[in-house]
Amino acid sequence: MASKKKVSASVEPVQGYVEGVAKSLVDRIYGPNGLPWGTRLTELEDVILAVRQTLTEEMLKQALQRQAQTNSDRPEPYRGCPGCQGPVEPRPDPEPRNVQTRVGEAEWDEPNEYCRKCRQAFFPSEQESGD
DSSP: OOOOOOOOTTGGHHHHHHHHHHHHHHHHHHHOSSOOOOHHHHHHHHHHHHHHHHHHHHHHHHHHHHHHTTTGGGOGGGGGOOTTTTOOEEEESSEEEEEEEEEEEEEEEEEEEETTTTTTTOOTTTTTTOO
16 A cells, blocks of 8 residues: 655645645536546646646645745845845836656746846846846
8 A cells, every 4th residue: 555645734724625726727617527448648747737737836836936026024124235235226028937856847927136236137036147
C-alpha cells in the first residue's frame, strides 16, 4: 500500500480543498465513471501534466500580480534603491514581466522605479539594480 506523502505547512490548511479540486477535475475531464477502460497510463499522465502546468502558471501569475498591486504597502527594506538605499521615484506604467521558473512560466505586470542617484531603473521585487 502506498503511503501518503508529507504536505508542506503552507499547503496543509488547503489540502482538503485541493483534493476536492482534483476530484472535480477528474469528474469534468472523464465524467462520473472516471478514466475510460483502455486508457494508457501515459495518456493520463499527459492530461495531469497539462492541468499541472496550467495550475502552476496561473498560481504564479496570480500571486505575483497581487504582490505587484500592493507595491505601496511593501515593507521598509524594499522601499529604497537596492544599490544606494536612497529614495526612488515610481514610474507611471508597470512593465510586463515574463520569467521562467522551476515550475513554469510566470507573467505579470510589475511596477518599476527609478533612482536618480544611481541612474538605474529597477523592479522592487528583484532588489537589485537593473537597466
